[in-house]
Amino acid sequence: MELVERLIAGDERALARAISTAENDGSGAAEVLRRIFPKTGRATVVGITGPPGAGKSSLVDRLITRYRSAGNKVAVVAVDPSSAFSGGAFLGDRIRMQQHATDRGVFIRSMATRGQLGGLSRASGDAVDLFDAAGYDPVILETVGVGQDEIDVARSADVVAVVLVPGMGDDIQAIKAGILEIANLFVVNKADRPGADRVVADLESMLSLAPPGDGPRPEILCTVAPRDEGIDEVVAGIARYLESAGTARRERLRRERSETRFLALLRERLTGRVLELALAGDRFDATVRAIAERRIDPYSAVDDLVRRVEVR
Amino acid sequence: MELVERLIAGDERALARAISTAENDGSGAAEVLRRIFPKTGRATVVGITGPPGAGKSSLVDRLITRYRSAGNKVAVVAVDPSSAFSGGAFLGDRIRMQQHATDRGVFIRSMATRGQLGGLSRASGDAVDLFDAAGYDPVILETVGVGQDEIDVARSADVVAVVLVPGMGDDIQAIKAGILEIANLFVVNKADRPGADRVVADLESMLSLAPPGDGPRPEILCTVAPRDEGIDEVVAGIARYLESAGTARRERLRRERSETRFLALLRERLTGRVLELALAGDRFDATVRAIAERRIDPYSAVDDLVRRVEVR
Secondary structure (H helix, E strand, O other): OOHHHHHHOOOHHHHHHHHHHHHHOHHHHHHHHHHHHHHOOOOOEEEEEEOOOOOHHHHHHHHHHHHHHOOOOEEEEEEOHHHOOOOHHHHHHHHHHHHOOOOOOEEEEEEOOOOOOOHHHHHHHHHHHHHHHOOOOOEEEEEEOOOHHHHHHHHOOOEEEEEEOOOOOOHHHHHHHHHHHHOOEEEEOOOOOOOHHHHHHHHHHHHHHOOOOOOOOOEEEEOEHHHOEOHHHHHHHHHHHHHHHHHHHHHHHHHHHHHHHHHHHHHHHHHHHHHHHHOOOOHHHHHHHHHHOOOOOHHHHHHHHHHOEEEO | OOHHHHHHOOOHHHHHHHHHHHHHOHHHHHHHHHHHHHHOOOOOEEEEEEOOOOOHHHHHHHHHHHHHHOOOOEEEEEEOHHHOOOOHHHHHHHHHHHHOOOOOOEEEEEEOOOOOOOHHHHHHHHHHHHHHHOOOOOEEEEEEOOOHHHHHHHHOOOEEEEEEOOOOOOHHHHHHHHHHHHOOEEEEOOOOOOOHHHHHHHHHHHHHHOOOOOOOOOEEEEOEHHHOEOHHHHHHHHHHHHHHHHHHHHHHHHHHHHHHHHHHHHHHHHHHHHHHHHOOOOHHHHHHHHHHOOOOOHHHHHHHHHHOEEEO
């Protein structure tokens, strides 16, 4: 049987291979993604994001157990940009897989970028589609919510839970402000630690000051993931949000997600194509050298090139 | 006098205006950047990066004081992607400016992206050039080192100090692995807290296992920024690194930086140009809608467009 058919039938090896291809080189995976695309758009994508150290992985592991009990096949796409240089994502994969290793209804996949701008959102979008086509629902998208790329990734989910934790530094204020707009649900994890009440109070005052958005007001829930406390409430909160947000919002989100994917893919492919057409061989290096030696400024170099671009 | 001349003469208002233009819309600033470009490449760019809560801002404030005492004009470009949605960077600006408000030799500028992929590295690169042309040296580039965009920004500095702090979560392991490759110097801040020795020991064992890079082995320094402890050593460590790394490495870095800027700018401009040429008016929306409704897959939509691109 062919890769695409095996994948849609739920074959894990076919799935793993397709995701690796998507991660390493988008163009190799294009044919597969093209063919599975009509089978996508069915899974609910649950975004879990927050700063490093907030205990996102433990929370996700508990959520997996709940969704499994309800009979769902669950996939996790863990976006881990910090491993870009080290390949550490694969180590993380192995460690986390152990917990659900005997359960064939769970598939956890960590993704690292290969240093390409925008490559992260493209590759993680591909992985979500592949899981979706293979019948996983929900697909949990776990990101470290600090950088712009990661915020873009989180935005693409149907519902975004932002995980915070008591006792982090001052920068948490800035993070909270930044992710307020993407949060549909707040989870204060490690809520047995001192300072949890203050985080909840801070969030409440922040929400009371925020202009009314287009969706329901985000709930604030407390959890202690290692002790399994509050997890059922998070599952219920996610379901409540999805129900109250309604289909109109979901349709709009789906359009936004399509736009993001189209643009990310276009940026990647377009630059490659133009460099190939206009700056093949030594010419790319020569241009970069001219900029480094201040013989030409980057704006002029880019404008010279962009001005010559045409679309048949 | 014209904006460019005023900027090069060190006029702060002209500088502030040029940076705002670069941040809000690259194309408006292109003419200014083109003209100041021959005046750039003189300042030393000092990257300070690390996870949220590591106390980077306090450390940077102390470094400013040292460089000022040595008679330098100091600029800070604080890259704050978390404020992308809230405009919070400007509030942060005002708070931090107060400390050095009476000192005209210090210019602190926070930058937030406007949601555009790659826009962050382009805009912060522009700001560094503008400060450089206006005679600021060093230019301190402060980033939250977690996402791919931010790692790319940090890479563009002549020397990168990675700031860590005792007692953060497990994710710190992943972060450390990820930023190992860009660190020229480690600063363990808040070193009066329990666990500082362990962070130092972890870093030392990590460095002893790492393959030898092309530069000198990173030093590990301890600071307590609010008490002004260890700051002189950081200044000396930065100087030592720059001296021992030598000019060959600096030339290579300058080439890498030119390449990054060229590509970031090319991606931004190219996509704009092709969308304008091929998908003007309602056609962009129609394409996105077709993808959202699964009538066309994003790969085919992009390939159809990219295949038609030519360079005269």
